Amino acid sequence: MFLRLSRDNIRGLLLIAPVMTLIIGLLIIPLILVVITSFGSRSPDGNVIYGFSFDNYRRLLGITPTGFDPLYLEILLRSLWLALQTTVAVIVIGFPLAYFIARASPRYRNLFLFLVLVPLWTNFVIRIYAWLMILRNQGVLNSLLGWGASLLGLPFQPLDLYPSDGAVLVGMIYEFLPFMILPIYTSLEKIDDSLFEAAADLGADALRTFLRVTLPLAVPGMVAGTILVFVPVMGTFIVADILGGRQVILVGNLVQRQFLDARDAAFGSAAALILMALTLVVTIFYTRRFGFGEEIVSA
Amino acid sequence: MTKKRSPWLIIAALAVYFFLYAPIVVLVVFAFNSSRTNVVFEGVVNREPCGPFYWFCALAGNRELMSAAQNTLTIALTSTFFSTIIGTMAALALQRYSFPGKTFSEALLYIPIVIPEIVMGIGILVLFSTLFRFINTTFSLPPDARLTMGLGTVIISHIVFSVPFVTLVVRARLHGFDKSVEEAAQDLYADEWRTFWRVTLPLIAPGVLAGALLAFTLSLDDFVITFFTTGPGATTLPIYVYGLLRRITTPELNALSTIWIALVLVALLIAQRLERRAG
Secondary structure, three states: OOOOOOHHHHHHHHHHHHHHHHHHHHHHHHHHHHHHHHOOEEOOOOOEEOOOOOHHHHHHOOEEOOEEOOHHHHHHHHHHHHHHHHHHHHHHHHHHHHHHHHHOOHHHHHHHHHHHHHHHHOOHHHHHHHHHHHHOOOOHHHHHHHHHHHHHOOOOOOOOOOOOHHHHHHHHHHHHHHHHHHHHHHHHHOOOHHHHHHHHHOOOOHHHHHHHHHHHHHHHHHHHHHHHHHHHHHHOOHHHHHHOOOOOOOHHHHHHHHHHOOOOHHHHHHHHHHHHHHHHHHHHHHHHHHOOOOHHHHO | OOOOOOHHHHHHHHHHHHHHHHHHHHHHHHHHEOOOOOOOOOOEOOEOOOEOOHHHHHHHOOHHHHHHHHHHHHHHHHHHHHHHHHHHHHHHHHHHOOOOOHHHHHHHHHHHHHOOHHHHHHHHHHHHHHHHHHHHHHOOOOHHHOOOOOHHHHHHHHHHHHHHHHHHHHHHHHHOOOOHHHHHHHHOOOOHHHHHHHHHHHHHHHHHHHHHHHHHHHHHHOOHHHHHHOOOOOOOHHHHHHHHHOOOOOHHHHHHHHHHHHHHHHHHHHHHHHHHHHO
């Protein structure tokens, strides 16, 4: 039996064929390979021995032949915790600026938005370098603090800011802040002025208007922002690598080290798939719960 | 949504802008540091050649860096060229034609956007390392002819992750476009090929250009996927910078960052101009 294809059908298929070949060949097939690899194990010379065992997943969950070892479970939880902290922080820091831009006169809005975009387009790795310069022991922040202390005649001990968990958190906040500001702005910008007038007519004061009108209407933006921030934080390994020294390990670092240092592609694949599963769960939960707005596309 | 602003809001907004820009200012200022270790600012450098711009001039003599810059440009230009063509074709297919498997293709096209970058990176790494090992052993290739990761694998990976963005941008342009112009061309006996080159392409050109610019910046900026798909001799600028961060950093790196930031700023301004002109 043959499908009867019209000229238009054939044209469409020919036009879409290259992109589909690329995505199937370099994304779908690799993903299947990663799944297959994750059931294998490591040979002594660092190659993959294919097989079918759940050992790598058991190891991730802490079940080892010698008993319970929560090492990798801790990494998963630490990554989730850091992602949560980062997300809350960028909402708290980003909201006022998004609100400010949405309320600015239309003439300046584009400029203000542009100013949020510029740091975003400077390279990710370079931005981490900037924080390294600021946070290291004799770095910019400690120098400024020391200078301030000497002006006031106070004794000063340089703060031990780097490497640390706090430095990683600051780095993550800096990297992902614009991804929260833009979608919140998109939500706020759409709010009709008449809603505020209505709230005022009904006797609501500024705080009440904010809590009952502005905040609920900004939820779609915060949801989109959360997906754009929470998910990548868990998979990012450079920030922890540079600012966390050797102590902070996240899922992303685990995957990277298994592939490049430990040369255990099987275990690394399992860890990467767990990361992807977490990502999908968060995204699906959020989109089911709150819907999927144009906010995410605009960002 | 415009209304009077409280002074607290303005202070908060300024504080956030300060947070966003202070690190950039630090990067730029330290590009003029006279201390090579670059931990403390010890005054403006003033050395031959170039005086205060000593570190900028030193960049030009850095062989590793120049080759990384060259690789970055080669990868970005090549991958942009292919992803713009392939992405525009896909946009035309999805917007203009109906064909079996259309919904499925649309869904597949979104996968590179939603999948975590690191997973995509290791997926391509696993694919190529398996494939290359198979080819190398099957044909028992001599050491100097063995297939390895390098510029080729990086370029292919960059095409994969940037194509969907090109398609999205071009589709948006095709969406708001009057089909009757094309029909008029065909009524005047232009064949389809001619219609495409003389009518369709000029009309969607701003979209194609915007898509190409996006693909180019994504490629220039990429770290994660390049990190997993690169090989000997294919170091890009972000990979080079990352390597330095784990060893030693001199004001040269700040000079490089400063140039980078300046170029990004110029590119963004040009893109905005283009957008405004396109209406």
